[in-house]
Amino acid sequence: MSKFHVNQSGVQVLEADGIRIVFGQRQVLASIYLQVQTGQIVGLLGRNGSGKSVLLQTIFGARAVADASVRVNGRRVVPAFREPGLLNYLPQEALVPPSLSLAKAARLLGVDVDQATARFPELRSQLGKRVGELSGGSARLVQALLLLHQPTAFSLFDEPFSGVMPVHVETLAEEMQRLKSRKGLLITDHRYAEVLPLCDVVYLLHQGRLLKLEGDVRGQLRDHGYLAA
Numbered sequence: 001m002s003k004f005h006v007n008q009s010g011v012q013v014l015e016a017d018g019i020r021i022v023f024g025q026r027q028v029l030a031s032i033y034l035q036v037q038t039g040q041i042v043g044l045l046g047r048n049g050s051g052k053s054v055l056l057q058t059i060f061g062a063r064a065v066a067d068a069s070v071r072v073n074g075r076r077v078v079p080a081f082r083e084p085g086l087l088n089y090l091p092q093e094a095l096v097p098p099s100l101s102l103a104k105a106a107r108l109l110g111v112d113v114d115q116a117t118a119r120f121p122e123l124r125s126q127l128g129k130r131v132g133e134l135s136g137g138s139a140r141l142v143q144a145l146l147l148l149h150q151p152t153a154f155s156l157f158d159e160p161f162s163g164v165m166p167v168h169v170e171t172l173a174e175e176m177q178r179l180k181s182r183k184g185l186l187i188t189d190h191r192y193a194e195v196l197p198l199c200d201v202v203y204l205l206h207q208g209r210l211l212k213l214e215g216d217v218r219g220q221l222r223d224h225g226y227l228a229a
């Protein structure tokens with residue numbers, strides 16, 4: 001059990017607060033506040049270049065930001081990746097070195113590969129293969145599954161569905177839904193039709209601000225130019 005497990009309810013709360021990022025003259029993120037609780041799937045949507053990846057990198061601690069605060073149950077944790085068992089992060093690019101076999105990558109991450117791939121028979125026959133030998137979509141799926149099954153309190157996923165075929169997107173989404181009882185998930189992916197039904201909370205990054213969408217989510221996505229009007 002993680003040392004962050006302090007609430008009576010057992011719920012852990014990850015907060016990113018006051019995140020402001022400027023590149024040159026352009027303010028990409030302005031005073032962002034975002035919260036993810038264990039047991040929740042939180043969706044982060046936004047147009048290309050709105051700052052979703054930068055925000056995930058900042059929460060993970062891979063991008064140093066002077067006055068950014070990331071807290072767990074009220075305690076500041078910067079950089080968050082240093083806290084054992086707290087969170088993992090699937091970047092947009094490949095995470096697992098291509099020379100590692102799927103089975104070895106799972107071992108290094110402390111994941112039971114049989115459990116992680118139980119619902120994906122095609123992957124089960126490829127456990128001895130190096131990740132670099134898998135197709136692009138299969139490699140993406142494998143990495144998302146390994147991080148999903150890793151026993152961290154939170155997972156940050158940047159485009160986990162990218163390149164994954166629809167039948168596996170559906171099963172991966174079901175796995176996310178099932179495993180959220182163990183962790184909190186923050187997901188950004190442009191496959192909004194798959195993401196929206198999964199989410200307990202949806203945020204939209206728009207012109208540097210983070211908007212929490214409630215009510216007519218699709219209508220608001222249209223109003224802010226994320227979906228066609």
Ligand SMILES: Nc1ncnc2c1ncn2[C@@H]1O[C@H](COP(=O)(O)OP(=O)(O)OP(=O)(O)O)[C@@H](O)[C@H]1O
Pocket residue numbers: 023028046047048049050051052053054055
């Ligand atoms: N190191 C950097 N220097 C300058 N600008 C940067 C740097 N890193 C990111 N940016 C800019 O920050 C903005 C946000 O980038 P980011 O990759 O977070 O967007 P995104 O919302 O994830 O986009 P996409 O949906 O295309 O993946 C972009 O305009 C990008 O060009």
